[in-house]
Amino acid sequence: MTTFEFQAAEIGTEVLTGPFVTGAGPHSGDISVQRIDTPLTTIVRIHSLFVWAFLALLVALTWRLSKIASSKEAQRSLYPLIGITVVQGAIGYTQYFSGVPVLLVFVHIVGATALWCTLVWTYLSFFSRPQETIS
């Protein structure tokens, strides 16, 4: 497994912990629906821990690539991913500390989708297709 594939698995776990946060919070159904029996704060801490770990790994990978002269392009391709992770993390904290308003939850889910798409796009950008030959 490459460093980047490990990171993809890590952020995949982050996305998977999201519905657990929802399940413990106010948006998992009407008042009669039983919530996950763990305080929202505890699950949010686990959820955000993965974000920090992912960001740290991304920065470390960018720094390592900066030491290799032939990897400048690969290094640059990580910038959109770093940017969107920071924005998504900021949305996450804002919605948490403002009492999880519906509109911000919606933006957070859009952000999670955008982050995943950017991750796949970045991963694919590391490969080049062999030139097609016409015989």
Ligand code: HEM
């Ligand atoms: C890369 C960053 C992040 C990703 C990809 C992500 C992804 C997700 C996903 C997929 C959900 C589940 C939505 C659903 O059940 O439909 C979720 C929920 C949630 N996340 Fe994040 N998250 C990130 C960062 C954060 C951070 C930093 C916080 C704040 C500390 C946070 C707070 C929450 C909260 C409070 C919910 C529950 C929203 C609700 O009530 O439905 N997230 N997240």
